[in-house]
Amino acid sequence: MKLKYLIFISVVSWLFAIKANAAGQVEVLHWWTSSGEAKSVKVLKQMMEQQGDSWKDFAVAGGGGESAMTVLKMRAVSGNPPTAAQLKGHDIQEWGRLGFLTSLDAVAQQEHWDKVLPPVVANIMKYNNHYVAVPINVHRVNWLWVNPKVFKAAGATVPTTLAEFFVAADKIKAAGFIALAHGGQPWQDATLFESIALAVLGSADYRKAFVDLDMAVINSDKMVEVFQQFKRMKTYIDPQAEGRHWNSATEMVIDGQAAMQFMGDWAKGEFAQAGERPGIDYLCVPAPGTQYQFTFNIDSLAFFKLKGTEADNIAQHDLAKILLTPYFQKVFNLNKGSIPVRLDMDMSTFDQCALDSMQAFKQASLSGDLVPSFSQNLATTADVQSAIVDVVSEFFNKTDPDPILAPSRLAQVIKSAI
Numbered sequence: 001m002k003l004k005y006l007i008f009i010s011v012v013s014w015l016f017a018i019k020a021n022a023a024g025q026v027e028v029l030h031w032w033t034s035s036g037e038a039k040s041v042k043v044l045k046q047m048m049e050q051q052g053d054s055w056k057d058f059a060v061a062g063g064g065g066e067s068a069m070t071v072l073k074m075r076a077v078s079g080n081p082p083t084a085a086q087l088k089g090h091d092i093q094e095w096g097r098l099g100f101l102t103s104l105d106a107v108a109q110q111e112h113w114d115k116v117l118p119p120v121v122a123n124i125m126k127y128n129n130h131y132v133a134v135p136i137n138v139h140r141v142n143w144l145w146v147n148p149k150v151f152k153a154a155g156a157t158v159p160t161t162l163a164e165f166f167v168a169a170d171k172i173k174a175a176g177f178i179a180l181a182h183g184g185q186p187w188q189d190a191t192l193f194e195s196i197a198l199a200v201l202g203s204a205d206y207r208k209a210f211v212d213l214d215m216a217v218i219n220s221d222k223m224v225e226v227f228q229q230f231k232r233m234k235t236y237i238d239p240q241a242e243g244r245h246w247n248s249a250t251e252m253v254i255d256g257q258a259a260m261q262f263m264g265d266w267a268k269g270e271f272a273q274a275g276e277r278p279g280i281d282y283l284c285v286p287a288p289g290t291q292y293q294f295t296f297n298i299d300s301l302a303f304f305k306l307k308g309t310e311a312d313n314i315a316q317h318d319l320a321k322i323l324l325t326p327y328f329q330k331v332f333n334l335n336k337g338s339i340p341v342r343l344d345m346d347m348s349t350f351d352q353c354a355l356d357s358m359q360a361f362k363q364a365s366l367s368g369d370l371v372p373s374f375s376q377n378l379a380t381t382a383d384v385q386s387a388i389v390d391v392v393s394e395f396f397n398k399t400d401p402d403p404i405l406a407p408s409r410l411a412q413v414i415k416s417a418i
C-alpha cells in the first residue's frame, strides 16, 4: 500500500515537473506605470498566467516611452532582448530592418488577423509583408479633459474653438483656478502643440507638415500662427509644471485644482481609477477646433527573435495570440481609455468617451481627417520626431520665445534629421 502510494506521488510530481518545464516565460517591456495603465497591463499578465506561462514585467517609467526605448536599445545590443516590447509605427520598421524582430505569420494566419484588423493598421505591424508586431488599441490624442465643477464655479463655457478656449481660460484664471493642467516634459509640450497645430493647420496641412515633411507648410505663416497660439497657452499653466508627469496633471483636473488638460485618452484610465464618471464628474471633449479630426496613436507590441527555450518560443506565440482576442481587447481597452483595434467588437460595455472616439475614428477615416500623431511617434521616423519635439519644447520653455522665427528653426532641424 505504502509502495503504491509512493509510486502515485512520484508519477504526479513527474507530471507536474513536465508541466512546469513546458511552461515558458515572457518578458515584456512597456512604459505603462500610471495607475490606469498598470491595471490594464495586469490583465495581460493574468491571462498569460492562466495559460500556465509566467510573466516577467519589464516596466520602464516615463510617458511617451523615451526612457523605455533607451533601455531597449541597451538590452538588444547586448544580445538579450525581451520577448516583446512596446514599439510604434516607424520604430517597428526600423527594428525590423536591423533584423531583431521575429515573424508572427503562423499566429496571424491561424487567428485571421488580416480579416479582423483595418488594413492601415495591419500594414504598420508588418515588416517586409510579415507580421512582426501586434496592435492593441487605438488612442485618440486630440482630447481635452474637463472638470465641469470648476467651469461652473468660474462661470465658463466648455470651449469648442481655440478662441473660445482663451475666453474660458481667462475666466477660470480670474476665478482663482489653474486653467490648464500640464506636465512640463518635452513629449507633453509636443502633445499640446500637436492639437493646436491640428486646429490651426487643418488635417491636410497637418499631414503635409508632419508626415510628408513639406517645407512649404513647415515654414509658413500658418505655422507662425500655430506657435503664437501655443505660446499663449503658457500663461494658463502653473509655475510648478516643470517635470510633472502627465498623470499628476490629470490628478489636478480630477481634484478640481485645474479645469482642463490636453492629453490622449490614456488620461481616461486615471479618471476611471479615481472612480470618476464620464459626463458627470469629468468631460471628454475634442481638443478645441478639432471636432471632426482624429490624431491616432496605436499601441503595439513588437516581438523579438529569442535565444530562449522552445517553451519560451511557445509562450511568445501565446502572448501574440492573446493580444487580439476579443476578451483582452475589451478588458484592456476599458481600463486603458482607448478603443479596440479589432473591427468586429461589441461596444455595448464601453462608455460615452469611447463611443465618441469610435464614431470620430470612423468618420475621420472617411473624410480624410484621420492623421497620425507625431507626438506619439506614429507620423515620422524617431529622428525627425525627436527633432520636432526638441524645437517645440525649447520654444515653450523659453522666457519670451519668438513665434515668427520658430518655423524656420523647425524647418532647419527637420531637414538635418531626414
Ligand code: BGC
Pocket (backbone or CB within 6 Å): 031, 032, 037, 062, 063, 064, 065, 139, 246, 266, 297, 298, 299, 376
Ligand atoms: C502610449 C500610451 C501611454 C502614454 C502615457 C503613450 O505614448 O501610447 O499607451 O498610456 O504614452 O504613458
